[in-house]
Amino acid sequence: MLQVSYIRDNREQVLERLAVKNFKQVDLVDEIIQLDDNRRQTQVKLDNTSAEANSAAKQIGELMRTGKKEEAEGMKAKTGVWKEEIKKYNEELAAIEETLYQKLVLLPNLPHSSVPKGLTPEENEVVLQNGAIPELPANALPHWELAAKYKLIDFELGVKITGAGFPVYTNKGAKLQRALINFFIDEAEKAGYKEVSVPLMVNEASGFGTGQLPDKEGQMYFVTEDNLYLIPTAEVPITNLYRDVILKADELPVKNCGHTPCFRREAGSYGAHVRGLNRLHQFDKVELVQVVNPETSYDVIEQMSLHVQGLLQKLGLPYRVLRLCGGDMSFTAALTYDMETWSAAQQRWLEVSSVSNFETYQSNRLKLRFRNAEGKTQLAHTLNGSALALPRIVATLLENNQTDKGIKVPEVLVPYTRFEWID
Template identity: 85%
Template sequence: MLQVSYIRDNREKVLERLAVKNFKQPELVEDVIGLDEKRRQTQNQLDNVSSQANAAAKQIGELMRNGKKDEAETIKANTGKWKEEIKQLGEELAAVEVELQDKLVLLPNLPHSSVPKGLTPEENEVVLENGSKPELPAGALPHWELAAKYNLIDFELGVKITGAGFPVYKNKGAKLQRALINFFIDEAEKAGYSEVSVPLMVNEASGFGTGQLPDKEGQMYFVGEDKLFLIPTAEVPVTNIFRDVILKGEELPVKHCGHTPCFRREAGSYGAHVRGLNRLHQFDKVEIVQVVHPDNSYDVLEGMSAHVQGLLQKLGLPYRVLRLCGGDMGFASALTYDMETWSAAQQRWLEVSSVSNFETFQSNRLKLRFRNAEGKTQLAHTLNGSALALPRIVATLLENNQTEKGIKIPDVLVPYTKFEWID
């Protein structure tokens, strides 16, 4: 959530940056500024009346102690008017604050100055490409056919049990899934992240804190009776560990990682590009989250991007890094890098990770602060990244490593899988 004081003091810049993000309701900025002015005026009125009432109460007490009862009663006769005015102003202030909050939460985060303009994924900026695209043997298969051939994943069984987008991993497919999770967690711990195991459902306050609510209700599974949401990513519960927390400056950076299943409704997703593992309603992911000093957050973002790239390099997957344009960015992000691997059988790039800096957008909602060198509380910066999401990693590993003999497991995973080939 943007800070009202920043919007008030930087109106033109806010409008300019929101335009980069293709925000369609710039009038909300004027609404927020107007409501903030009304809130401050009402607060001043309330403070003035309360000050008069308090001064009168002291005066009444002084007069009563000095035996001037008649004078005290005269002043006391006016206190009812002040009480009524205080009540009325308090109600007005509460109503204005609710309206201001309702408008404020509709404003997305401002994009960083390096974010390119653009509306669609095609306008994202390619930062770099790494690795060579493999040449597959004649008759190479896409991963969904490989999964059936080697009895690794049963998509139809998932449909029977739950519905489309809920695959059943079997045999070496299940072992590969587990091996990747353990590999990603081990690599995160080597990089200084502490593992946490978190709930798979969160309350509304947690969804609000990280910016999923009120932006993404339609994409989240909701348990109505208990008013809980199935998590779309471990980012939500892991970051909410620090909701309403004041950290010591020397505790920064805080680095957590965690593996969870993730649940996304993916409403409206259909077609060839969502076939197989390309888009699921339930999938596993290892997430990395950092809470850092604002001065360091963009250096940290580059470091998190490098960590994800290191995983792809160790898996031997060709990949590219994209800086997302304003129109393709998430609601809460100030800058996002997407990592995509090359699917040799499908002949297209598949997104496998997003790494984002949210600056103070989440921490303002979470009331996540730290004490700076002067001992004053200050909003921290939060960042998160997929390290990595499994479905498309599995897809590209199967497709890119297929041979006439079978599917070769990357050397780095063999200690985890305990097998070198899927055959």
């Protein structure tokens, strides 16, 4: 959530950055400024009336002590009027603040100055590409056929148990999943992240704190009787560990990682590009979350991007890094890098990670602050990144490493899988 003071002081810049994000409800900016004007004016009236009432209360006491009862009674009559005015101003102030709050949550985060203009994924900026694109024989199979051939994943059994988008991993497929999770967690810990295990359901306050609510409620599974949401990503519970927390400056950066299943309704997703592991309702992911000093957050996002790239390099997967354009960014992000791997059998790029800097957008909602060197509290910056999401990693590993002998397991995973080949 943006800060009202920033919107007031930087109106033109706010409008300019919202245009980069293709946000159409620009009238909201002036509505927010006007509401803040009304709030300030009402606050002044409340403060002045309260001061008069307090002063009168002291005068009444003095008049009573000096025996001037008649004057004291007259003053008491005035205080009754002031009390009514104070009540009225408090009610007006509460109504204005609620309306202002409801308007503020409708504004997305402002994109960083480096974010390119654009409306669609095709307008994202390719920052770099790494690794040779594998050349497969003409009879190469897509991952869903490889999964069936080697009995790694049973999509139909998942449909029977739950529905489409809930695969069952079997045999070496299940072991590969577990190997990847352990590898990603181990690499995160080597980079200084602390592992946490968090709930898979969150309350509305947690969803609001990280910006999933009220923006993405239609994409989240909701447990109606308990008013809980299944998490779409571990970012939500991990970041909310610090809701309503004031950290010490020397506690920054906070670096946490965690593995969870993720649950997404993916409403409206259909077609050939969602086949197999390309788009699921339940999948596993290792998430990185950092809480940092605002002065360092743009260095940190580069470090997080390099960490994810390092994982892809160790797995031997060709990849590219995209800087998302304004129209393709999430509601909450100020800057996002997407990492995509090349699917050799499908002949297309598949997104496997997003790394984002949210600046103070989440921390303002979370009331997540730190005490700076001067002893004053200020909002921290939050960042998160997938390191990595498993389904499309598994898809590209299977497709890119298929041979006549079977599927070669990347060397870095062999200590975790305890097998070199899927055959």
